[in-house]
Amino acid sequence: MSETSYTSDYLAGILKSAKTIAMVGASPKSIRPSYIVMKYLQKKGYRVIPVNPGVAGQEILGEKVYASLSDIPEKVDMVDIFRSSEAAGPIVDEAIAIGATSVWMQIGVINPEAAAKAEAAGLKTVMDRCPKIECSRLSGEAGWMGINSNLVSTRRQHLL
Amino acid sequence: MPEYSFDTLSIHAGAKPDPATGARTTPIYQTTSFVFDDVDHAASLFNLQQFGNIYTRITNPTTAVLEERVAALEGGAAGLATASGHGAQLLIFHTLLQPGDHFVACKKLYGGSITQFSQSFQKFDWHVDWAETPDAEGIKAAITPKTKAVFIESLANPGGVIMDIEAIAKVAHDAGVPLIVDNTLASPYLCQPIKHGADIVVHSATKFLGGHGNSMGGIIVDAGTFDWSASDKYPSLSQPNEAYHGMKLHETFGNIAFAITCRVIGLRDLGPAISPFNSFMLITGIETLPLRMQRHSENALKVAEFLESHKEVSWVSYAGLKNSAYYDAHQKYCPKGAGAVFTFGVKGGYEAGVKLVNGIELFSHLANVGDTRSLIIHPASTTHRQLNEAQQEAAGAGPDVIRLSVGLEDASDLIADLDKALKA
Numbered sequence A: 001m002s003e004t005s006y007t008s009d010y011l012a013g014i015l016k017s018a019k020t021i022a023m024v025g026a027s028p029k030s031i032r033p034s035y036i037v038m039k040y041l042q043k044k045g046y047r048v049i050p051v052n053p054g055v056a057g058q059e060i061l062g063e064k065v066y067a068s069l070s071d072i073p074e075k076v077d078m079v080d081i082f083r084s085s086e087a088a089g090p091i092v093d094e095a096i097a098i099g100a101t102s103v104w105m106q107i108g109v110i111n112p113e114a115a116a117k118a119e120a121a122g123l124k125t126v127m128d129r130c131p132k133i134e135c136s137r138l139s140g141e142a143g144w145m146g147i148n149s150n151l152v153s154t155r156r157q158h159l160l
Numbered sequence B: 001m002p003e004y005s006f007d008t009l010s011i012h013a014g015a016k017p018d019p020a021t022g023a024r025t026t027p028i029y030q031t032t033s034f035v036f037d038d039v040d041h042a043a044s045l046f047n048l049q050q051f052g053n054i055y056t057r058i059t060n061p062t063t064a065v066l067e068e069r070v071a072a073l074e075g076g077a078a079g080l081a082t083a084s085g086h087g088a089q090l091l092i093f094h095t096l097l098q099p100g101d102h103f104v105a106c107k108k109l110y111g112g113s114i115t116q117f118s119q120s121f122q123k124f125d126w127h128v129d130w131a132e133t134p135d136a137e138g139i140k141a142a143i144t145p146k147t148k149a150v151f152i153e154s155l156a157n158p159g160g161v162i163m164d165i166e167a168i169a170k171v172a173h174d175a176g177v178p179l180i181v182d183n184t185l186a187s188p189y190l191c192q193p194i195k196h197g198a199d200i201v202v203h204s205a206t207k208f209l210g211g212h213g214n215s216m217g218g219i220i221v222d223a224g225t226f227d228w229s230a231s232d233k234y235p236s237l238s239q240p241n242e243a244y245h246g247m248k249l250h251e252t253f254g255n256i257a258f259a260i261t262c263r264v265i266g267l268r269d270l271g272p273a274i275s276p277f278n279s280f281m282l283i284t285g286i287e288t289l290p291l292r293m294q295r296h297s298e299n300a301l302k303v304a305e306f307l308e309s310h311k312e313v314s315w316v317s318y319a320g321l322k323n324s325a326y327y328d329a330h331q332k333y334c335p336k337g338a339g340a341v342f343t344f345g346v347k348g349g350y351e352a353g354v355k356l357v358n359g360i361e362l363f364s365h366l367a368n369v370g371d372t373r374s375l376i377i378h379p380a381s382t383t384h385r386q387l388n389e390a391q392q393e394a395a396g397a398g399p400d401v402i403r404l405s406v407g408l409e410d411a412s413d414l415i416a417d418l419d420k421a422l423k424a
């Protein structure tokens, strides 16, 4: 079903170089995928800044929520998009404008035009993937759930 | 990372050196439970916000190696191990069906599956509709608006039949339902159903994956291909789940949602978990899967050719024989070999069958397949005896039928043993 394929090295490169992630479409509800991903990424040491005009000014998981990417007063490395494929277009434009270095669209979020635009502006892009699943996969945790990591190694594994 | 070949993955997939100790062979994590770092960690695990080990009924690090190994060999997104093949089938249907739901299966199945589907599943108000013929047309004709899935065996037990997976996958997908393929007899070395359109692969790992007749186990592989939210047919996956505070499992877990749901609902609540020791035995078995399947298939072909020319034998049903109706399917779906298991007919019917199994010496008379040892059974008097004669015939297990699972011994010893017992 997925129209996109990325090497593990490519995905790991993005996840390793990012420190601050802006999450567009972050939800304050603890059962929503965005909340779960945000909590996970925080545990992994990322600074995650939630963006959601509906709850701007409130806090999610201890972080102040902004109405838009351009309202964020600090440098953002990666923009993680929890919105529809169509909505991703203008969000990518904003991500380029604020100087992000990568754009990550969640599972089901696929917008090739927006991705091409971001690539042309020098940003790395990912569509139809979840950074939590990829991070778990790449660090070996996902194996605990029987997930095919597509990784083979004869070296001792050091969990992130 | 390079794209490693099947034989390499058989040994390495899922099994990195142990992170805690550096042990090279996968350790047997013989523990029921795992400590939490703190209350928040525990909450994250229980709420599925983070992957991790809680309790061996749900996950275990030794079992996880087995799961990832088979998922990799099948070319799937995720795997799930269970206490037995039947346990795996139970979890698959528990995830897909609601009370009152139907699925379509073809009668060329292991007898135990026919009984599980037509009898025990009735108690859950799950209903099997049998296809009249073991092909895409037969399956298509059996599909109704109530159908939620199609189930077939790739290489069908008790033997000789190879299903047209590609055509059947198309029929299932046209009806908006997933194709489940039991790949027990072929093993992923001979056939990879996901490449041909299967959405879910299931194994009795008890058989060729383990390969030594010493450990029970089952595996489910989620291909990661099916869109569970495209219709309202699969509420366990697409609708908010009460047990997880309203989480939608497909939305949350994407292409691994089926495997995760089988685990965090089915395995958690129904409980057919595999023992870590058995997982270890199965992992060890899989390391030699390619070598064994080659030898199994070579030996089976020699034995089948011998039987074909024997005067006490009326027919041989082995897809590896040139005159088999399934020879073309064999070339398409499992060109590396037609497997170890097949059937033949003895002249003299039921009595001649009983006489053969009583007289044989090197073959073990038992109800299993996929052992290093050669195995023989007369299905009509054993595995298929719960079925009536019409059902036996339909399942390819009529009164004159003998099933062999040809082992890894020297083929000439096996041939001599069969010759002696047939002539007696």
Ligand SMILES: Cc1ncc(COP(=O)(O)O)c(C=O)c1O
Binding pocket: B084, B085, B086, B087, B110, B112, B113, B153, B157, B182, B184, B185, B203, B204, B205, B206, B207, B216, B217, B218, B368, B369
């Ligand atoms: C093709 C097939 N599927 C499923 C099963 C059931 O597996 P288990 O005995 O591991 O429960 C068997 C067992 O004989 C089988 O041969």
